[in-house]
Amino acid sequence: MSIELSSIFKAKKPIIGMVHLPASPGQPQFKSKPDLKAMISAVAADVKALQDGGVDGLLFCNESDLPYTTRVNSEVGAWTTFMIGAVHDQLKL
Secondary structure, eight states, rough: OOGGGTOOSSSSSEEEEEEEEEOOTTTTTTTSOOOHHHHHHHHHHHHHHHHHHSSEEEEEEETSSOOOOOSOOOOHHHHHHHHHHGGGGGGGO
16 A cells, blocks of 8 residues: 555655654663653654754654564564653644
């Protein structure tokens, strides 16, 4: 199934900003005693900077989950949902 970008964005050539999430629980880069408040603040700052910079859309990614695998563990999906939910009220796009 294909979705035309023109049905989603008003811009003829939309600019999509990437929000990089911190490493997910269970991943090697995840800190054993994470400062969730600081992590959420960092994601919120990225969202704000990208929106203030005029992007047309946002993507969220888990590039910090190294090494890459071909299977997504349940904690990755839960973490991504949690982090996006934490900044949901700030999303304006």
